Amino acid sequence: MAGDDVVRNKQVILKNYVTGGLPKESDMEVRESSILLKLPEGTRDAILLKNLYLSCDPYMRNRMKKAETSSYVDSFQTGSPIIGYGVAKVLDSTHPDFKNGDLVWGITGWEEYSLIIAPDRLFKIQHTDVPLSYYTGLLGMAGMTAYAGFYEVCSPKKGEYVYISAASGAVGQLVGQFAKLLGCYVVGSAGSKEKVELLKNKFGFDAAFNYKEEPDLDAALKRYFPDGIDIYFENVGGKMLDAVLLNMRIHGRIAACGMISQYNNEQPEAVHNLMHIVAKRVRMEGFLVGDFYHLYPKFLEMVIPCIKEGKITYVEDIAEGLESAPAALIGLFTGRNVGKQLVVLSHD
Secondary structure, three states: OOOOOEEEEEEEEEOOOOOOOOOOHHHEEEEEEEEEOOOOOOOOOEEEEEEEEEEOOOOHHHHOOOOOOOOOOOOOOOOOEOEEEEEEEEEEEOOOOOOOOOEEEEEEEOEOEEEEEOOOOEEEOOOOOOOHHHHHOOOOHHHHHHHHHHHHHOOOOOOOEEEEOOOOOOOHHHHHHHHHHHOOEEEEEEOOHHHHHHHHHOOOOOEEEEHHHOOOHHHHHHHHOOOOEEEEEEOOOHHHHHHHHHHEEEEEEEEEOOOHHHOOOOOOOOOOOOHHHHHOOOEEEEOOHHHHHHHHHHHHHHHHHHHHOOOOOOOEEEEEOHHHHHHHHHHHHHOOOOOEEEEEOOOO
16 A cells, blocks of 8 residues: 555544443444545644554543533543544654654554644553553553552552452552562452452452442451551542441551542442541542653563563453444443453554
8 A cells, every 4th residue: 555545544433422321332433534644744743643452441431521620631522533542553753753663652543543743642662572452551551550559659568458449450450460569468359250250360469359249348348458458549439438448547548540430420429438537547649640651661660571570460351443442442331341441453
């Protein structure tokens, strides 16, 4: 195919904003447009990408809502391609930091090809001796989220008691393994027997439980943490956070990464046990991964050797083709995925 050919470009479009309840596949559609496989004459500081992998992430649900002043992410534009994290190959570039053939990860479009002007949220991939798909998760945003939330926000110490909700997801599975590498006692919760087995047998958690089978979350946490919790990595919110607050130890830390149980609620669920933050001198801190990307080189120095030495493992849930992307994204909110959910568009 000649480099200046105009080719079809399949795209996932957000048709309408989703206010309350679960998003549906019908809120999105796959359309075809066309794109010139060469940057337009005179375009400066731009790159043309061929997208290889797309990442499905829970925060994208908030971008499907109409913009609110209190939101930490901008809304998607209806009628336009969804944007999110992905892995791509540079086909053409007028940007000094990128050249043709470079592999990158970061923010791109949910489409086969993307034209990115001023690519300030793209990272050049230096380590290609690990699976490229890892840059949608383990070596990308999810990995950095786990690293920053655990090491920077939680200030962990060897031997501490660590609890992780949504522990088999893209971030949780890594937090647990980081905690085990440090010598902590680690318990995770997930929503199926299969996921609980993964936590114990593949990721090396000390214990795990299915929260759907626990009528009393407070009792469940007391069973696994009779002496209390030092660190809680918060991915769920709602009733789970309420139960955790009853079981935190004095000077415990909570890293608020996300609250997936609340994303589809029209009204947020009340949390009743906040007084325990005062009585137990608990520090609860929300964080955004974008504040920590300056640590990415330090993160790679730690994680790449751990991958090669088999000290860290990672589970991916792979959907094939752009047409499968809407269902893959929605599946995050019903717990359908096992591990990091990603979509493969191309292997080259």
